[in-house]
Amino acid sequence: MRIGLVGYGHGGRHFHAPLIASLPGATFAGVVTLSAERRRLLAAEHPGVPAFDSLAQLVAAGVDGLVISTPLQGREALVLEAIERGIPVVSDKPFASDATQAQALIDAAAARQVPLSVYMNRRWDSDFLTLRKLIEAGALGRVSRFESRVERYAPEAVGNTSGGGFLRDLGSHLVDQALLLFGPVTRVYAELQYAAQAPTCDYGFFLSLSHAGGVVSHVSGSCLQNCQGPRLRVSGSAGCYTVEGLDGQEQALVAGLSPHTEGERWGVEEHRRWGWFEQGEVRERVASERGDWLQFYRQWQAALQGQGPLPVAPADALATTRVLDAARLSWEQRRVVEMPVFTGPESI
Known part of the structure; x- marks a missing residue:
C-alpha cells in the first residue's frame, strides 16, 4: 500500500511520517511540501522519500491513500481534492472549523464512496x-x-x-x-x-x-x-x-x-x-x-483492504x-x- 502525506510541518513530520514509515506492508510514497527547509528535513529523516509540489503530482506518482496534515485553514480544500480524485483520505484533527464544514466533507466522501477518516491518535x-x-x-x-x-x-x-x-x-x-x-x-x-x-x-x-x-x-x-x-x-x-x-x-x-x-x-x-x-x-x-498510535494506521490499512472498519x-x-x-x-x-x-x- 502506497501512502502519501500532504504537509511536513510539526504534525506531518512528527505525528504521521514516522508512523507511515513504520507501517508493515506499506510504502511511504511521498510528501507534498513547497518549503525548501522542510524538503531538506524530509531528505535527512526519510532518505529516498520524494517531495512533490502539489497533491495532484503526488497522486500522479501513484498512491493508495492520502494523509492531509496541513493547517486547519485550507485543509478542507485538500481533503475535498483527494475525495474528488477518488483517493481514500485521512484528515488530521481538528476535522473541521465547524459542524457545517464537517458535514460537507462527510457528504462529499459518501457521494463519491471514498473512505474518509480522522486522525484521533490519542484513542x-x-x-x-x-x-x-x-x-x-x-x-x-x-x-x-x-x-x-x-x-x-x-x-x-x-x-x-x-x-x-x-x-x-x-x-x-x-x-x-x-x-x-x-x-x-x-x-x-x-x-x-x-x-x-x-x-x-x-x-x-x-x-x-x-x-x-x-x-x-x-x-x-x-x-x-x-x-x-x-x-x-x-x-x-x-x-x-x-x-x-x-x-x-x-x-x-x-x-x-x-x-x-x-x-x-x-x-x-x-x-x-x-x-x-x-x-x-x-x-x-x-x-x-x-x-500504540501505529494502531490507527494498521486499522486504516486493514479497512482499505476490506478487512474491518x-x-x-x-x-x-x-x-x-x-x-x-x-x-x-x-x-x-x-x-x-x-x-x-x-x-x-x-x-x-
Missing part, C-alpha cells in the same frame, strides 16, 4: 487504553465524574492559529475520548482563555459535559500552565483512577524515535509513570497498557465537532447549551 494513548480496560472490567464501578486535562507551559504556542485555537485543536482529542467512553452529550458549559497579544485565538479552555448516561466530564487544556494537574482522574462507585503526565509517544516521536526504531519497546510506559487506583485507604499502582468513523468526528461548536456558543453567550442527542461514538 491509543497508554493512559486512555488503561482506563478503558478498567471500566470494561468494572474496576471503578459506576463512573460519575471523568476529568481529563492536557496542560503545558509553551508560551510560543499562544496565538498559533494552525489548529483553530487550543479548544478546537487539543479539545478535539479530549472530547472524542469522553464521547467514546460515555456516549452522547446533552449539555455543554465552557470557559475560554485569551491572551492580550492574541485576542481571537484561545490558549486555554474548560468544558463541563453532561452525558445522556449520567456521567459528567470535565475536560480542560492550556499552553500557559506552569503547574500541571493530573492527566486523568476518573471517579466511580468502586474507586478512582488517576494518572500524571502525558503518554510518552509524542515525546518519543519528537525525539526522532518511532515504532520501527524501538520495536517492542514502543509505547511502553516506565513503571514510575503508571497511574493509581484508590479507594479509601487502598492505594495501588495500575500497570499501564502499551500505547475505519479506525475513526466520520460520524464520530462530526459528533465531536458539534460539541466543540456548542462549547464556543456557550462561552460567547455565557450560558449552558442544550444539545440534541445525535448518534455519535458508541459507548464501551
Whole structure:
C-alpha cells in the first residue's frame, strides 16, 4: 500500500511520517511540501522519500491513500481534492472549523464512496487504553465524574492559529475520548482563555459535559500552565483512577524515535509513570497498557483492504465537532447549551 502525506510541518513530520514509515506492508510514497527547509528535513529523516509540489503530482506518482496534515485553514480544500480524485483520505484533527464544514466533507466522501477518516491518535494513548480496560472490567464501578486535562507551559504556542485555537485543536482529542467512553452529550458549559497579544485565538479552555448516561466530564487544556494537574482522574462507585503526565509517544516521536526504531519497546510506559487506583485507604499502582498510535494506521490499512472498519468513523468526528461548536456558543453567550442527542461514538 502506497501512502502519501500532504504537509511536513510539526504534525506531518512528527505525528504521521514516522508512523507511515513504520507501517508493515506499506510504502511511504511521498510528501507534498513547497518549503525548501522542510524538503531538506524530509531528505535527512526519510532518505529516498520524494517531495512533490502539489497533491495532484503526488497522486500522479501513484498512491493508495492520502494523509492531509496541513493547517486547519485550507485543509478542507485538500481533503475535498483527494475525495474528488477518488483517493481514500485521512484528515488530521481538528476535522473541521465547524459542524457545517464537517458535514460537507462527510457528504462529499459518501457521494463519491471514498473512505474518509480522522486522525484521533490519542484513542491509543497508554493512559486512555488503561482506563478503558478498567471500566470494561468494572474496576471503578459506576463512573460519575471523568476529568481529563492536557496542560503545558509553551508560551510560543499562544496565538498559533494552525489548529483553530487550543479548544478546537487539543479539545478535539479530549472530547472524542469522553464521547467514546460515555456516549452522547446533552449539555455543554465552557470557559475560554485569551491572551492580550492574541485576542481571537484561545490558549486555554474548560468544558463541563453532561452525558445522556449520567456521567459528567470535565475536560480542560492550556499552553500557559506552569503547574500541571493530573492527566486523568476518573471517579466511580468502586474507586478512582488517576494518572500524571502525558503518554510518552509524542515525546518519543519528537525525539526522532518511532515504532520501527524501538520495536517492542514502543509505547511502553516506565513503571514510575503508571497511574493509581484508590479507594479509601487502598492505594495501588495500575500497570499501564502499551500505547500504540501505529494502531490507527494498521486499522486504516486493514479497512482499505476490506478487512474491518475505519479506525475513526466520520460520524464520530462530526459528533465531536458539534460539541466543540456548542462549547464556543456557550462561552460567547455565557450560558449552558442544550444539545440534541445525535448518534455519535458508541459507548464501551
